[in-house]
Amino acid sequence: MKQILFTLILLLPTLCFGQNASPHLHDLRMRVAQNPADTTVRLEYAYQLAIANELDQAMQNYETILLQDPDNVSAAEGILWVLQSRGSYEQSIARAQSFLLKQAQSSAIAAYLAYGYSKTDRHLASLNSYKKADELAETPVQTDIAQNGLLWAYIYLHNYPAAQRLLKPRQHSEDSAARQILEARxxxxxxxxxxxxxxxxxxxxxxxxxxxxxxxxxxxxxxxxxxxxxxxxxxxxxxxxxxxxxxxxxxxxxxxxxxxxxxxxxxxxxxxxxxxxxxxxxxxxxxxxxxxxxxxxxxxxxxxxxxxxxxxxxxxxxxxxxxxxxxxxxxxxxxxxxxxxxxxxxxxxxxxxxxxxxxxxxxxxxxxxxxxxxxxxxxxxxxxxxxxxxxxxxxxxxxxxxxxxxxxxxxxxxxxxxxx
CATH class of the missing domain: 2.40.160.40 (monomeric porin ompg)
Known part of the structure; x- marks a missing residue:
């Protein structure tokens, strides 16, 4: 339950790219073919491919966008999303670290890095990266993702008082699993x-x-x-x-x-x-x-x-x-x-x-x-x-x-x- 919750929360930045309801994949494919340099259309196309579980094609298009625009944060987030959807957590960690060299102020990339660490049992590194994600957060969604990650990092480290301190001001329904652990004997x-x-x-x-x-x-x-x-x-x-x-x-x-x-x-x-x-x-x-x-x-x-x-x-x-x-x-x-x-x-x-x-x-x-x-x-x-x-x-x-x-x-x- 916690893992599903984590994945859904970490997908929120991708879901919040500001894109409208997607046209049919065929129409997007035609628009990309007509204008390959249009990164906005290709980004929408890659996103819809990922939603349709066409992860290999989605990755190819996200990589193409980075070749056209190396500073495109949305494409970098998309790559990390695809890698973690595949379960390629070690690879996602390496890519997130390289992205942060250029996009050091990205809360979303820091959160993806933290989640990769968590899934590979590196909870101290995960805690540190979620703290950075929280510091860099610019929207309520990014803050919520980072603090949810911090909550679970403290639980995995058995620092239950620190987790309890984070949980108290939160009233989210997805916190029920964490609340159950902290209230248990x-x-x-x-x-x-x-x-x-x-x-x-x-x-x-x-x-x-x-x-x-x-x-x-x-x-x-x-x-x-x-x-x-x-x-x-x-x-x-x-x-x-x-x-x-x-x-x-x-x-x-x-x-x-x-x-x-x-x-x-x-x-x-x-x-x-x-x-x-x-x-x-x-x-x-x-x-x-x-x-x-x-x-x-x-x-x-x-x-x-x-x-x-x-x-x-x-x-x-x-x-x-x-x-x-x-x-x-x-x-x-x-x-x-x-x-x-x-x-x-x-x-x-x-x-x-x-x-x-x-x-x-x-x-x-x-x-x-x-x-x-x-x-x-x-x-x-x-x-x-x-x-x-x-x-x-x-x-x-x-x-x-x-x-x-x-x-x-x-x-x-x-x-x-x-x-x-």
Missing amino acids: HVTMNLDFHSDYKDLNGIGLSASLTTTHATLSAKAEELILSGKRFREQYGLSLSLANSFAKAGASHSILRGIDKRIYPASTSAASISGILYWRNLEINPMLAAAWGKFQRLDTQQADIGLKILSDKWLIAYWLSNMYVDQEIVGSDSSKTLHSLQAGYKVFTNTRLQAYLFLGNQAWWLSPYQVIYDEYDANDKAIALSLCQKMSDRIYAMVYHQIGFFENEAQHSSSLNLSYSF
Whole structure:
């Protein structure tokens, strides 16, 4: 429904060329034959051919007009219309980019470029181009096309507050699909299995409920050591978001058989910005965490930065920790570094690499993993492969090699996610 709506809206500039009701195609063909240099008649002829689904002939005539008049915006729009009607989105992107070199002030061409990006899952680039289309809009129709595109770009980027902000002043009937998405309650279930290939295995289950401005999550995890229950964890988290930032808080309790450590608890709070610049999303982040274990307490402060494009992402976190030991004079502080880089190798597949530097004992990672142990890795490298199986199902395989006293320790996990 959304795709049909998009196509109809993007055709509006072509339908609004200012042409009158068309004569018969045969009459137009005769008029073009009699006066091939008349671009106005040929433009009407190409338009009627496209309406009649004679796309090859329509393209030939639009191309002929551009040869006669390279600055003819209507012919350029017609070419983009035909290409996108064929489903040739990559070609339409290349042509739109070349047209904008000459017609940099064309809102319609910018909108066609944005739609091509959207259909090829480049939603940050689509957002940027729709913003340009909105800035360049000279008519209410062009403004409506650009803002409708922005609305859906924010939805695809899961920035529901920004989409809601655009939707509020709009009362169009075609917005019903977007309104339904924004008013829905989205539930995600996650199942996680992990193992160190020796004697430690774990299983975790989590669920989250997302609305336009909030996400509430709960999780439970069980660690099995040498076939016996070793440690269990239960946690709750809440995050609130607007168009420009997201703030969150979480709390976990841990129970286990090691009386030096458990029972224990951890709490965390974070805030991150949501900035868009050109074809990038930029997320600066601040976080703090507190841990209370049987023989020690921890305090942690984090600062981070994540930069995403439609193809790649890179993120860095700096963590400073203070460990308050029970034994007098044994307190310590340390610094940890986390680096993540990812690349979309296929439309639904992302490969990511990770590097962790610093002793991880008692650390709460940027991914909310608690390293509740005395002998933790000093550094680690990891790879993950994320695969979108369907519109509702995601899978991630993760493998890590940690190093403790120069000895490599392997561990892997499999995460399955289902949304509805």
